[in-house]
Amino acid sequence: MTERDIIFVANEVNELGGVARWQALMAALFAERGHKVTIVGIAPPEVPMDLGENPPFDTVTLYDVRPPGRWQARTLRDRANLAARKRENARESAMRAAAGRLSDIFRAARPGAMIIVTQVWAMEWVAAADTAGHAVIGMSHESYEYSRGSSRFQRVLTFYKDVSRLLLLTQEDADLWMGRGLNNVGFMPNPLPMMPEVPSQRTEKVVVSIGRLGHQKGIDMLLDTWAEAAPGHPGWTLRIYGSGPDEAALKQQCTDLGLDDSVEWAGQTDDVVGALHGASVFVQSSRGEGFPLALLEAMACGVPCAAFDCAPGVREIVRTEEDGLLARPGNTSELARQLGRLMESAELRDSMGEKARENVQRYSPTAITDRWEELFALLER
Template identity: 65%
Template sequence: MTEYPQRDIFFVSNSVDELGGVTSWSHQMAHLFTERGHRVHVVGITEPAVVQVLGELPYPTTTLYDVHPPRVGPARGIKGRLNVAERRVRAARAAGMREQAAKLTALFRAARPGAVVIVTQVWAMEWVELADTTGLTVIGMSHESFASCKKTSRFRRVQKHYRDVDRMLALTREDADLWIRQGMNNASFMPNPIPFLPEVPSPRTENVVLSVGRLHDQKGIDILLDTWAEVVPRHPDWRLRIYGSGEDEEILKKQCTALGLDDCVEWMGSTRDVPGALRGGSVFVLCSRGEGFPLVLMEAMATGLPAAAFDCAPGVHEIIHDGEDGLLATLGNTGELARRLDTLMSDKELRDAMGEAARVNIQRYTEDEIVRRWEELFAFLER
C-alpha cells in the first residue's frame, strides 16, 4: 500500500454536532483520518437547532459563532436596497462574517504545509472564502444529488462559492458529469464509505420490513405508509418497523391511523444502535424523495438486508445493483414499490440470496478503500 504524507485536515460544516447524515459522515471521516496519523480539526459555523450526541472525540472541534448570525434575504428592488434597518442588519452580518473568518485564518495559518480544507456544506463555504487559504488545498462538497440540489437555493450557491475551489466533489460520477455540464470544470466525485460492517449480519428470520431515517418530508415516510397499505393485506403477519424522529411525527402517526395500519406499524423513535436495529429485520425499504449517497442504505446492505428502494438519485442506483442485491422502483410509484416489497417478502430464498449479495457487494465502499481514494486526491491536488 502506498504511504501518503500526514496532513492537517480541516472539516468545515454548518455545525459540528448537527443531527443528520453530513455530520455523521464528517466525524466518521475525521476518525478515519486521525487513525491514519493525520491531524484533524472539525469546525462548525454555528450551534445547531437539533444536536447529535457525539461523545468524546480524539480531535479538536471549534464553533465560530456563539449565536446564530443575522438572517437576511436578498435585497429586492430599489426599496429593498434603500431600507435602512435592513442595510444595518446586512452590515452587521458582513462584519460578523469577516470577524469569524479571521478565526478560520488563524487556524489555517497554524497548519503544516500540505494542509487540506474540506468544506462539507456550501453555506459554510461563505466563511471559508473570506478566510486566507493561501497554500492550502480547498475542497467543496455537495452531499446531495444534482437533481435535489437544483430544486433549492443551494444550486446557485454551489455554482458561486465552489467555482474556484481546487475540487468540487459530488457523490457519484453521474452527478459530477452534470455539474461539469453546468460549467463546474473542477467537479469530480467521491462516494461515502460504509459506516460499519457488522461481524454478525441479520439472520433475516423476522417478518419485519425496516425503515430508518428522519420523520421529514424528504424521507418520504408518508409515501411509505401509502405503500404499506397496499402490501400488508397480502402479508398480514408482517410488520413495518420505523426508526426515527422528526417534525412530521405527529402528522405521520395520524396518517397511519387513518389508513388502518396501527396494528402493523411500529414507531420505534430514534436509536443509537443502528446495527442492532437492522439485525431485527429481513427487508429494508427506502422511500426518500431525494438522497445523495444514503448511508443508511449502505448500513442495511452491510447487515445483509436486501432493499426495496425508490430510484431517487444516482447514489441509490449506484449502491443497489437492481435485481441482484436489491430492487428499485420509480420514484413516487407506490404500486411499483409495493410489488418490489411483495417480491422480497414472499420469497425467503430470494431475499436470503439478495441479502448475502448485498453484504458482499457493498464492501467495494470499505473505509480503507475510501480513505485511500481521499489520500490519492490530496496528493494529486498538491502537485
C-alpha cells in the first residue's frame, strides 16, 4: 500500500455535525494506515466539535472570520454603489490570498497525493488554487433531491464537473447526477463510526432522537409524530439529544402539544453509545439526509430504527421490515404507527435490533477504507 499525503478541504475543520464527524473519522482511519493527513477548513466553525487531544492529523483554517458571500450588481443603482464594489473587491482579494495558501499546501504535497473536497462551497477555493497536478475528489454528503432545493445544486454542476471523481453516498444518487450530464461520478458509503461490544438491552421505555435542533432534522415533525404515538403508549419517553437554532421554538411547540410530561430534552451529548444504551427504539425525522451516521450508530448498538425514508442513504442503511421500519417522508401519522409497532412489541424490538447490529457491519471501517484505497490507486494510474 502506498503511503500518501491526503488533504481534506471542507467548509470548516470541525463544525458540529455529521460531515465533520465523518471527516474526522476518515482522517483518523487514513492516518492509521500510515498516510499523512491534513484537514483544511475555509472558515472557522460556528459551533465547534471537539476533535480530542492530539488528533492524528494536521488542521489549517484559511480565514479568521467567515468570508462574506459574493456580491453581484443586478441594477444600475447596484453598479453605482461604490461601497459595495469596494467590499466585493476586498472579498475577491482575500479569496485570492486564501487560494494562494491552499496552492502552497497542494504544492508541498508528495506525488500521488489526494485532495478530497468534502463540501462544494469549499470547492470554490480549490478551483481558484493550483492543485499541483494532484487528483481532486469532490463530494456531496446529501441526497440528490435535498441538493435540488438549495444553491448547492448549481454549485455541484459548476464546480465538480471537471474533478477527477465526484462521489455521492449511494448508487441511486450517483445515477441521478449522471443524468444531469456529469460523467465523473461514483459513490462511497460512510463507514460505521463505532461497534460497541455490548448492545442496548432494549429494556427502557425510551425512544431516542439524536441530531441538531434545526430545520433539516425535522424535530418539529417528530413532536407532531409523538403527539399521535404517545397517548396510546403510557410510560414511554421521547428523549431528544441535540442543540441548535430551533431549540426554543421546539420546546414551545412541545408545551403547546401537551407533551412536556413525556418528552425529555437531554441536550448535546458526546456519549452517543451511552445515549443509545439507554434506548429501546431510535427515531429519525429528517427532511433530508445523505448517509446518516446516527442510523449506523443506533443499529450498531442493536437499537431498531423508525425513520422517514427521506433519502436513498436511509433506505440503503435500513432494510425496512427486516432491521427497522421506514415511513414516507413527512408522513407523521405513518411514522407514529411505525413507532407504535416497536413500542408495543419487545419481540419485534429484539428481532429487529439484533438483525440491525448484524446487517450494519457491512459498513465496517476496514471495508470502506479499503474501497477508498482502491479508488486512490485507480485515480493515480
